[in-house]
Amino acid sequence: xQPQARGKRAFRDGIENAMRLIFTVCxxxxxxxxxLISVYLILSxxxxxxxxxxxxxxxxxxxxxxxxxxxxxxxxxxxxxSIWGTCGAIVIGVPVGIxxxxxxxxxxxxxxxxxxxxAVDLLAGIPSVVYGLVGMMVLVPSIKDLFDLKAGDSLxxxxxxxxxxILPSIVSVSETALKxxxxxxxxxxxxxxxxSLETDFKVILPAARSGVAASVVLGVGRAIGEAMAILxxxxxxxxxxxxxxxxxxxxTAIASEMSYASVGxxxxxxxxxxxxxxxxxxxxINILLNKVLKKNKE
Amino acid sequence: xxKIATAALALVLAxxxxxxxGANSTAPSSSAAAQESSSTPASEPASETEALxxxxxxxxxxxxESVVLALSxxxxxxxPDVTVNYSGTGSGAGIEAAQTGTSDIGLSSRELTExxxxxxxxxxxxxxxxxxxxxxxxxxxxxxxxxxIADIFSGKITNWSELGGEDMEIAVYGxxxxxxxxxxxxxxxGVVDACQLTNEYSSTGDLVGNVAGNENAIGxxxxxxxxxxxxxxxxxxxxxxxxxxxxxxYAIQRPFVMVTMEGVALxxxxxxxLDFAMSPDAASIIAxxxxxxxxx
Numbered sequence: 001x002q003p004q005a006r007g008k009r010a011f012r013d014g015i016e017n018a019m020r021l022i023f024t025v026c027x028x029x030x031x032x033x034x035x036l037i038s039v040y041l042i043l044s045x046x047x048x049x050x051x052x053x054x055x056x057x058x059x060x061x062x063x064x065x066x067x068x069x070x071x072x073x074x075x076x077x078x079x080x081x082s083i084w085g086t087c088g089a090i091v092i093g094v095p096v097g098i099x100x101x102x103x104x105x106x107x108x109x110x111x112x113x114x115x116x117x118x119a120v121d122l123l124a125g126i127p128s129v130v131y132g133l134v135g136m137m138v139l140v141p142s143i144k145d146l147f148d149l150k151a152g153d154s155l156x157x158x159x160x161x162x163x164x165x166i167l168p169s170i171v172s173v174s175e176t177a178l179k180x181x182x183x184x185x186x187x188x189x190x191x192x193x194x195x196s197l198e199t200d201f202k203v204i205l206p207a208a209r210s211g212v213a214a215s216v217v218l219g220v221g222r223a224i225g226e227a228m229a230i231l232x233x234x235x236x237x238x239x240x241x242x243x244x245x246x247x248x249x250x251x252t253a254i255a256s257e258m259s260y261a262s263v264g265x266x267x268x269x270x271x272x273x274x275x276x277x278x279x280x281x282x283x284x285i286n287i288l289l290n291k292v293l294k295k296n297k298e
Numbered sequence: 299x300x301k302i303a304t305a306a307l308a309l310v311l312a313x314x315x316x317x318x319x320g321a322n323s324t325a326p327s328s329s330a331a332a333q334e335s336s337s338t339p340a341s342e343p344a345s346e347t348e349a350l351x352x353x354x355x356x357x358x359x360x361x362x363e364s365v366v367l368a369l370s371x372x373x374x375x376x377x378p379d380v381t382v383n384y385s386g387t388g389s390g391a392g393i394e395a396a397q398t399g400t401s402d403i404g405l406s407s408r409e410l411t412e413x414x415x416x417x418x419x420x421x422x423x424x425x426x427x428x429x430x431x432x433x434x435x436x437x438x439x440x441x442x443x444x445x446x447i448a449d450i451f452s453g454k455i456t457n458w459s460e461l462g463g464e465d466m467e468i469a470v471y472g473x474x475x476x477x478x479x480x481x482x483x484x485x486x487x488g489v490v491d492a493c494q495l496t497n498e499y500s501s502t503g504d505l506v507g508n509v510a511g512n513e514n515a516i517g518x519x520x521x522x523x524x525x526x527x528x529x530x531x532x533x534x535x536x537x538x539x540x541x542x543x544x545x546x547x548y549a550i551q552r553p554f555v556m557v558t559m560e561g562v563a564l565x566x567x568x569x570x571x572l573d574f575a576m577s578p579d580a581a582s583i584i585a586x587x588x589x590x591x592x593x594x
Contacts, residue, residue: 066475067491141511150467150514153497232504235497236474246497256500260476267476 038279045276048073048269057273063238063248065257065267073270075253075277081155081241082250082281085230086223088159089166093223094216096163097170098205101212104171105178106200117175124168132232135161140233147244153235155247161229166219173218177211178204210295217289224281227251250278351379352567358392358405361478362554365425366405368587369575376574380567393419396557402568404557407482418560424575425554425589428521428543429483430530432506434513439463441532444549448487450516453494458514469496471505471517483518486550518550520588543590554589 049057052073060074100120104113135157144152181204189199205212227249235246236256248256254271261268356366363386370382387395389406393414396404410421431447433439439461442450449455451470459465472495473480479502484490499505502523509515510527517528521538524530530538533549542548556572558564564572574580581594 064475064491069491136508137511144512151469151471151496151512153508231500236500237495237498248498256474256498257476259500260474260478 041272041276041279044269044272045279046273048266048273049276051266052270052273057270058277061240063253065261065270071266073266075250075270075274077238077240078248078250078253078274079277081234081247082224082278084241085155085158085162085234085247085249086220088155089162089223090216090220092159092163093166093170093219097167097215097219098174098212100167100171101174101178101215102200102205105175106196106204120168120171123164124172128165128226128229129232131161131165132229135229135233143244149244151235151246153233153246154244155234155241156243157233158230158247158249161233162223162226165226165229166222169218169222170215173215174208174212177208177215180211181207210292214289214292217285217292221282221285221289224285225251225278227255231255250274250281254278349379350377350567350570352381352565354380354382354403354565354568354571355385355401356382356392356403356405356556357385357387357395357401358557359389359407359554360386361407361427361482362405363478365554365584365587365589368583369424369580370571372580372583373571373574377567377570380571382571393557396559399559399562402564403572406555406557407552408485408555409553410555410557418562420558420560421553422556422558422572422576423553423592424556424580425584425591426543426551427482427554427589428538428540428548428551429479429486429518430521430524430538431516431518431533431550432509432524432528432530433516434509434511435527435529436513437463437529439531440529441535443534444487447533447550448489451484451487451489451494452492466514468516469512469514470494471497471499471509471515473502473505473518474498474500479518479520482552483550486552521590522585522588540590544592553592 052060057073057075058079059076060072061076062072062074063077064070064072100116104117104120108116139157139160140152142152143149143154143157185203185207186199189203190196194202230249231252234249234252236248236252237246238248238253239245241247254274257267258271261271354370356370363384366382366384370384373380373382384405389408392401392404393406393410394404395401397414397417397419404419406421407427410419415421431442437458439458442461446455446461450461450468451472453470455461456468457465458468470493472483472493475498477500484493497508499508502519505517506519506523506525506528509517521530521540521543524538532538536542536548538548538550543551556575558572563569576593578591578594581591584591584594
C-alpha cells in the first residue's frame with residue numbers, strides 16, 4: 001500500500017511540474033509574438049517614413065501611391081478619417097451603450113434582462129464581415145436615398161456600423177462596473193429621498209465612472225482597429241474626411257492596397273508604415289486603458 | 299484517473315486531427331495527376347519531347363501575371379522538368395529583356411512600337427484583354443465614346459444628363475491602386491493618374507455588386523466578370539463581347555504579347571512553351587485566367 005501511494009504522488013508531482021512548464025511556455029509565446037510583431041513593424045515601417053520624410057508622411061494631404069509621374073504618400077486623410085470615424089462611433093455608441101448598461105444593471109426586470117443581455121453578447125460574436133455586408137446592403141442604399149447622394153458609401157455609414165460594433169464591449173464592461181457599486185450607496189441614496197432615476201445617474205453612475213471610462217477606451221480600441229466592416233461601406237477613396245464623402249481609414253488603406261503592392265516597392269513599405277502608425281495609436285489607447293484601470297483599483 | 303483518461307482522449311483527438319491533415323494533403327496531388335492525364339491527349343507532341351528540360355525565363359508586364367502563371371502551371375503538367383520563371387517588371391522592361399537576351403521571352407501588355415519591331419522584336423499575341431465599362435441596368439445610357447468615358451473618369455462630366463441620360467450625378471467607381479484592371483483601363487482610355495473616383499473597391503466582385511446596387515454608378519471590369527446584374531455599355535457603338543475583342547473592333551482592349559527576337563533561336567524548352575501558349579489548347583487556360591485567347 002505504502003510504495004504504491006508514493007509512486008502515485010511522484011507521478012502527480014511529475015504531471016504538476018510538466019504542466020507548470022507548459023503554462024510558462026504558453027505565457028512566453030504571447031510575449032514572443034508581441035515582441036516579434038513590434039520589432040517587425042518597426043523595422044519594416046521605418047524605411048518608407050525615412051524615404052518620404054516624417055512630416056510629409058504624417059501631414060501630407062495627398063495619397064496617390066501608384067501615380068507613375070508624381071506619387072504621393074501623405075496619410076493625413078487616413079489619420080483624420082480614423083479619428084473622426086472613431087469619435088463619431090463614440091458619440092453615438094457610448095450614450096446608447098451606457099444607457100443599456102444602466103438598464104440592464106438597474107432598471108430592467110430580471111426576466112427582460114435575461115433576454116437583452118444574451119442579445120448584446122451575441123452582437124459581439126457577429127463577424128465583422130457580416131456587419132459590413134449588412135451595412136453594404138441596407139445602410140449604404142438608405143443613406144444614399146435619404147440624403148439624395150450619388151453614392152451612399154461614406155464616413156457616416158462607417159460611423160454607424162462602428163457604433164453598433166463597439167456596443168457590446170461598452171455595455172458588458174459598464175454593466176459589470178455598475179453592478180460592482182456597493183448596494184449601500186443605492187440604499188443610502190433612496191433613504192435620503194432621491195428617486196430611483198436620481199440614484200442611478202447621480203450616485204451609481206459616478207461611483208462606477210472609472211469602469212465606464214475603461215469601457216469607452218475599449219470601444220475606441222475596437223473602433224480604430226476595425227477594417228473589414230468599414231472597407232465594405234466607406235467607399236475607400238483617399239479623401240479628407242467629410243460626413244457624406246467616400247473615405248479611407250488607416251486600416252482600410254492597408255487592407256485594400258496590400259494585395260497589389262509589389263514587394264520592396266515604396267508603396268508596400270508605406271503600407272507597413274501606416275501599420276506602424278496604427279500600432280502606435282493602439283499602444284497609446286492601451287496605455288490609457290491601463291491608467292484608467294489602475295485608477296479603478298485605487 | 300479521470301484526468302488521465304481526459305488527457306488520453308485529448309491525445310487521441312489530436313492524433314485524429316493530424317491524420318486528417320495528412321489525408322487532406324494527399325488529395326491535391328491526386329487531382330493534379332487526374333488533370334495531367336486529361337490534358338495529355340490534347341497535346342500530341344508531349345510524347346516525343348517528354349525529355350525536355352531546362353529553365354524558361356519570362357519577364358515583363360505585371361498584368362500578364364495570371365495568364366503566364368496559369369500557362370506555366372499547365373505547361374509543367376506536360377513537361378515536369380521544365381521550370382518557367384516569371385518576374386513582373388513592366389512591359390517596357392520585358393521587351394528590353396527579350397532584346398538583350400536577359401529573358402527568353404519578354405511579356406508586353408501593349409503592342410510593340412515601330413522602333414521595337416525595327417530593332418528585331420517579334421510580337422506573338424497570346425491573348426487579348428478587354429475591359430468592359432459597366433453601368434446600372436436602370437441607366438438609360440447605352441453607348442459612350444472613349445472620350446466621354448475619359449471625361450467621366452477624370453471628372454469633366456459629372457452628370458448623366460450631359461450624356462443623354464437622366465439628371466443624376468455620376469458616381470464613378472474604380473479599382474484600388476495597383477489593380478491590373480485599373481492599370482489597363484486607365485492606360486487604354488488615357489486617364490492614367492487623372493482619375494477622380496468616387497469610390498474604390500478592392501475586388502472585381504465588390505465593384506460589380508456596387509454598380510448593380512446604384513443607378514448613378516459607372517465602373518469597369520474584365521469582361522469575364524460582367525453578369526446580368528449590370529449593363530456593359532457599347533463603346534463607340536461596339537458592344538463588349540469576346541468576338542469584338544478578338545477581332546479588335548472593341549476599343550478598350552490590349553494585347554498580351556510574348557516578345558521574341560528575330561533571328562535569335564529560342565531554347566527547346568522556351569520554344570515549346572511559346573508554341574504551347576500560342577496553341578488552341580491553351581485557350582481554355584487563358585480564358586480561366588480572365589483573358590480572351592487570341593488563337594483559340
